[in-house]
Amino acid sequence: MTAQPQISNSDDIARMMEELGRGARKAANELSLAPTETxxxxxxxxxxxxxxxKDEIMSANAKDMTAASGxxxxxxxxxxxxxxxxxxxxxxxxxxAIADLRDPVGEIIAEWDRPNGLQISRVRVPLGVIGIIYESRPNVTADAGSLCLKSGNACILRGGSESYHSSRAIWSCLQDGLAAADLPVEAIQMIPTTDRAAVGELLTMSNYVDVIVPRGGRNLIERVQKESRIPVFSHLDGLVHIYIDEKADPAKTRDIVLNSKMRRVSICGALETLLVNRAVAKDLLPAILDDLIGAGCEVRGDADVQALDSRVVAATEEDWHTEYLEPILxxxxxxxxxxxxxxxxxxxSHHTDCxxxxxxxxxxEFMRKVDSAIVLHNASTQFADGGEFGMGAEIGISTGKMHARGPVGVxxxxxxxxxxxxxxxxxx
Structure with a gap:
């Protein structure tokens, strides 16, 4: 593994980012030509x-967990x-699983002949260098680095301060893999500082970086969209809805709602707002409320929902705007x-709705009219995941409409x- 520069002031950060950018661009050129087997x-x-x-990774994670708890x-x-x-x-x-995926690089998307005899084909190529900024989930380090590698892209990773030690331990394993395959370790780099100035530098490096992928909260996304001089794949809040129609199957509905909310509340595909057709609310909601509250979920509802169950807390206007990522619905x-x-x-947030x-x-009609990256029918919203889509993994769920939308895979x-x-x- 190559040593990374030490950071002491803003001039050092600028020089360090310049060095990372040069290394990534050179590695991207080499990686774009690397054989699939390599x-x-x-x-x-x-x-x-x-x-x-794994013991080293868990030890690093324990440091992050202790600091975060504090x-x-x-x-x-x-x-x-x-x-x-x-x-x-x-x-x-x-x-x-990503290694087992088909390599997209070099794939002929379309080909045709012109009347003058020219033969034209449209062929997949890597994007180049991808800057990826993410927050508290250290597993994104593995997902992002590996997807970029498989698709022939170099990447510069910037994990959150909360996951600093965990992400670096995982990144070190990715570097081991590159070295073992005789690929440049600069193909997957990690910014070695939690200083926010490094993010500002990354967002202006248009001579080295081709795409920025932010994955985190609204504040991060808004900063990137405001400051970046580089195209952005935005991963906005997962403000996920389920609508229960008047023709919903009761047993199926209970299973889907409980799983969508409570399987894992901290992921972007977790249900945050439930909308229930008035025609079936009195018949379906009491059992659904028992399921949710019994599982430890706080329920906030409008006056009609509160009238069905005294345990329901009054919802405010802010609640309809909120991605909880907690056991609250x-x-x-x-x-x-x-x-x-x-x-x-x-x-x-045009992320996932059902x-x-x-x-x-x-x-x-619902699936035609709802303009979200992922729209489901009769399935848990927790399937909003690149791995579940057969992509091996994802860098994030893009809520934009340019180039990539939905799970961003290879x-x-x-x-x-x-x-x-x-x-x-x-x-x-």
Missing amino acids: KNKALREAANALRAR KGISAALLDRLELNEARIESMAAGLE SIRIVDDMATAINHIETYG IITENDAAAA EQLTSFKYIVKGTGQTRP
Whole structure:
């Protein structure tokens, strides 16, 4: 592993970022030409390193957990931060799954012949250098680094201060994989400081960095969108909704709602607002409320929901805007699907939304009209995940509409170029 420069002041940060950028650009040029088997070897060796060094990773994570607990960080964010043997094994298995994916680089997307004999093809190529800024989840280090590697991109990672030691321990394993495959270790670099000035530098490095991917809270996303001179794949809040239609199956509904909210409350696909058709609210909601409250979820509802259960806390206007990432759920009773869709459009983040219904026509209308990156019918919103989509992993869920939308996996980390073959044609 190559040593990274020490940081002492703003001039040092600027020089350090310049060095990271130069190294990443050079590595990207080499990585874009690397054979698939070489990239796969690096990924599998990195997976082996994660398993072999799990005690070292958990020790680093314990430092982060202790520091975060001392700062009074919420239980949901602590859950995002925590690593254990099962989660480390999941990271390692994820790297192996990415190695097993089809390599998108060099794929011919389309090809055609022109009347003048020119043969034209559109071919996938890497984006180049990707700057990835993320917060408390250290596993993003493995996901982001491995997806960039598989798609032939170099990356510069900047994890959150809460996960500093954990992320660096994981990054070290990725570097082990690169070295074992004789690939440049500069292909996956990590900014060695928690100083926010480094992020500011990264956002201006348009001569080295091709795309910025922020993954975190609204404050991070807004800062990146405001300051970046580089194209951004935005991963906005997961303000996730489920609409229970009047033709919803009761048993199916209970299972989906409970799983969507409580399986893991700290992920971006967790349910945050439940919208219930008035025609079935009195029949369905009491059992759903028993499920949620019995599982330890605080429920905040409008006056109609409160009238059904005295345990429901009054919802405020702010609740409809809130991504809790905690065992808290807002519930509103609506008159019809049009009202539900209007609520989603007004308060949602265009991330993930779902309808529960046995009426296929209603489902089709909802899925056509709701403008979110992921729209589900009769399935838990916790499936909003690149791994569950068969992508191996994801860098994030892009809520924008340019280039990549939804889970950002290896294919979404490529662009294309045109290959034109002639036999001596000249243009008249």
